[in-house]
Amino acid sequence: MRTLALLTALPVLTAFLSAQHILLITPSASAGESTLGLDMPEVDSIDADDIYEVFPVPGTAYTARPFLPVSLQWHLVGDLDGDGQYVEGSTDGPMGSSATIDAIFVKAGTVGPVTPRDVFFSVSALNAAFGVLPCDVVRYASQGVREVFLTEAQVEAATGGTTLNLDALCQSATGDLFFSFSLGETLHFGSALDGDLLYIPASAITYDGLGNVSGIVANSAVRIATEANLVAMQTASGFREFDGTTPTTLFNLSGLEIDPNGGTWVSPVDSLSYPNILFTWKDTSNDGCVLSTAGGGTFALVNGVPLGSAVATTGTQLGLLPGTTGTAGPDGLALIPAQAPQFTLLNYPRNLHTSGDGQTFVQLETSGGVPGGITLLAWSVEANTPGGAFPSIPAPSPFLGDFGLLSPIIVGAYVNDSLGNANSPLIVLPTAVMSGVNLAAQALDIGTFQLSWPSGMSFL
Numbered sequence: 001m002r003t004l005a006l007l008t009a010l011p012v013l014t015a016f017l018s019a020q021h022i023l024l025i026t027p028s029a030s031a032g033e034s035t036l037g038l039d040m041p042e043v044d045s046i047d048a049d050d051i052y053e054v055f056p057v058p059g060t061a062y063t064a065r066p067f068l069p070v071s072l073q074w075h076l077v078g079d080l081d082g083d084g085q086y087v088e089g090s091t092d093g094p095m096g097s098s099a100t101i102d103a104i105f106v107k108a109g110t111v112g113p114v115t116p117r118d119v120f121f122s123v124s125a126l127n128a129a130f131g132v133l134p135c136d137v138v139r140y141a142s143q144g145v146r147e148v149f150l151t152e153a154q155v156e157a158a159t160g161g162t163t164l165n166l167d168a169l170c171q172s173a174t175g176d177l178f179f180s181f182s183l184g185e186t187l188h189f190g191s192a193l194d195g196d197l198l199y200i201p202a203s204a205i206t207y208d209g210l211g212n213v214s215g216i217v218a219n220s221a222v223r224i225a226t227e228a229n230l231v232a233m234q235t236a237s238g239f240r241e242f243d244g245t246t247p248t249t250l251f252n253l254s255g256l257e258i259d260p261n262g263g264t265w266v267s268p269v270d271s272l273s274y275p276n277i278l279f280t281w282k283d284t285s286n287d288g289c290v291l292s293t294a295g296g297g298t299f300a301l302v303n304g305v306p307l308g309s310a311v312a313t314t315g316t317q318l319g320l321l322p323g324t325t326g327t328a329g330p331d332g333l334a335l336i337p338a339q340a341p342q343f344t345l346l347n348y349p350r351n352l353h354t355s356g357d358g359q360t361f362v363q364l365e366t367s368g369g370v371p372g373g374i375t376l377l378a379w380s381v382e383a384n385t386p387g388g389a390f391p392s393i394p395a396p397s398p399f400l401g402d403f404g405l406l407s408p409i410i411v412g413a414y415v416n417d418s419l420g421n422a423n424s425p426l427i428v429l430p431t432a433v434m435s436g437v438n439l440a441a442q443a444l445d446i447g448t449f450q451l452s453w454p455s456g457m458s459f460l
Contacts, residue, residue, distance in 0.1 A: 078144025233297025255333025286329025
């Protein structure tokens with residue numbers, strides 16, 4: 001078992017620090033990652049359909065924690081194919097087995113507290129049931145409802161490209177959009193590589209009353225940095241891989257965010273000034289590094305912590321457990337204001353259970369409770385209405401959060417560890433009895449009356 005001396009008093013710390021931030025990350029689709037400090041199997045494992053949060057703290061070991069795990073996505077997404085079975089994947093997310101979360105996006109000026117419902121994302125490939133194209137940027141606005149910030153048609157209009165796949169996106173305070181694609185593309189100005197940084201000025205974008213894009217001027221996108229320019233910044237930063245070696249030339253730009261430390265950089269393409277940008281790439285040479293355009297290429301500084309090393313970048317900079325060959329780079333990146341960790345509940349080992357040999361087992365695992373406190377676990381058999389969704393209703397006082405269960409059945413009460421995590425024993429369930437059931441689960445922190453984000457399960 002891994003143990004760490006980790007931050008457990010975030011609200012107290014942030015009272016003394018200004019402009020603190022949390023990183024949101026999702027791992028490369030080619031390789032899931034493990035957290036640095038968490039040991040329960042489902043919480044520990046970060047898959048390409050998960051979004052995890054990281055709060056870097058100077059001089060302190062810190063770990064990635066679940067923010068928008070797959071089990072919560074199934075509770076939020078609703079019945080995608082209208083068959084009354086709300087969860088369609090065993091371990092995959094609602095975007096399907098052939099697709100993963102790609103870009104992660106938070107609107108500029110978003111104020112806390114930021115919930116999993118507030119974070120937008122794109123997907124790596126089309127899944128007909130999910131109905132999101134690879135350049136659409138969406139969020140789980142409410143049960144069974146997805147809000148769209150940006151559409152593939154708008155991206156195609158701005159770039160002159162077709163069948164595109166958005167890989168990274170961020171927004172400046174004035175509404176400019178910075179982005180990149182996952183593959184080389186032919187655009188209105190010529191060829192663009194997967195490591196090129198592209199830009200659409202706010203003057204070419206129309207936003208609606210919700211701050212979502214309602215229109216973009218045709219062929220308004222331009223390139224402001226080539227892949228070679230960003231690789232030169234990587235070299236200038238002094239970045240070294242996990243074993244201290246100089247990185248390879250592989251570079252697929254996969255995450256973008258405005259640098260919270262401010263400042264500007266001058267584009268080597270058009271000689272204009274732009275706000276400094278944090279960027280990362282998802283190749284195996286990355287090892288969990290995030291860079292900034294500041295100073296011609298430097299390690300990103302978040303809460304005073306450099307997210308890379310000139311000696312050895314191991315993955316710990318992003319709260320990840322180093323592997324024997326290092327770690328791959330994130331496949332998505334965003335920043336939110338500092339806040340307490342999300343109180344989440346995950347299902348181990350799967351979210352969709354089949355008949356199998358007549359029985360199945362489940363373990364409920366929580367993250368983000370009060371360290372040393374008590375977590376109460378419950379679940380509820382929910383409706384299987386075709387086209388419906390798991391419940392979510394505002395909790396009455398003194399409870400905090402939303403109830404995701406209509407008829408709670410107590411599973412048990414469990415002591416949180418030093419990180420605020422708890423888990424049930426393995427629970428064996430007969431699959432014949434459970435066939436056709438949609439089961440929601442949720443946790444309650446006894447001391448604070450805080451409800452966790454719920455999870456969803458279905459049984460064939």
